[in-house]
Amino acid sequence: MSNFHKFKPTDKMYNVIGRNYSLISVLSRFGLSLGFGEKTVREVCESQNVDCNTFLTVVNFVEEESVGGDFVLELEHISLEALIEYLKQAHSYFLDFSLPAIRQKLCQALDMEPGNNDITETILMFYDKYVEEVRRHMDYEDKYVFTYVKSLLDGNYSGNFNIRNFAEHHDSHIKKKLTELKNIIIKYYPQTQCNNLLNASLFDIFNCEADLQMHCSLEDNVFAPAVAQLEAKIANEAQG
């Protein structure tokens, strides 16, 4: 397949970010910092010890998803260790930064509507319950799924779990709940005045929703198939 639309190791890092600003978060989850001047993707990755192929696989996936969503199996070159590290960083971004930041802004916005204190309280209760759910979901992945893959990488295949179990049950219910909150606020929140901060919170929720969607989609379409390939390889080696 031709690669005309894909980013390459020799592209300037600035051009990658300039074309799609949501890639800034990919950069930071790989632990790459800004201030790279005119360096290429490969140079930036090498100077900061990041696996360049894995970085580009994620970058191209995110870029592609915003257009259509091509499912390509060119996963031999990615490093599952690097991908797991990336996914863990993404979890920490949602749990430790993004979701708390949204809560804070939402609180400030709702404080501007003192007549609606009871509603504010129920919205925050909903939100906190939701965050708990996301935390459980991501903890499960950190503790069980990633540990399983790491033991696969060490050549230990126990056979009582496989990535297909994960892929089948990995629905986007954590995204759905956020969608529900957004809908409830838009449809049923009795706003008395123009509240720019509340609107800004909604923008943040929309963004976070898209970000979570992308995250789940990356787990489904890159991580799970790469692990499935590894499982097949180990099973083959065991047989023959």
Add this chain to the structure above:
Amino acid sequence: MKHKDNVKIVIAESAPILRTGLTGILKRFSRENFSVTEIANGEALPMFLRLHMPHVLIINPMFQPAQNAAALKKEYPDLRVIAYVSSMIDPKALSDYDAMISIHDEPDDINDKLSTLLFEPEADDDTQDTEQLSSREKEIICYVVKGLTNKSIAEALSISIHTVITHRRNIAKKLQIHSSAGLAIYAIANRLVDLKDIKDNIN
């Protein structure tokens, strides 16, 4: 399948323009929530089907390596297989497919074909979005957010559990709220209950 569920569609077609063109059209149907994946490479298809159990496969009958529609449906009984046709083709060759989309189809035709295949016809479809809650439904919301089980609600209102469940399904459909924590916000915003009545049940 009901409306507005997330519908996973996979397009297996080797020609990039045909693939991305169809994706572009599907993404413009806002009524349904389609998530579309494109597959250009024949080896990737079995892996994708196995891992992700999509609802719909739209596939060029000439896609290589050849996929037998009947065999695919046998392996994945819930999968709907639609032929994506770009040239004249013998209709007999398409008898195993659930439907056929031609590259000359208008977007509305494609939408109709998918809707017919995916969604149960709902007689009250046009009205349900704007329909107000009945007083019985509001009553049920109050009980739900106060933490009563379906069984206790049925006893309190002297109706069957089955009826309670039907009411709850209709409430979820009308409001697009599926969790009891979400219903609590609705109930407070519409002054159906007091915060003190429900507080213990949400935490």
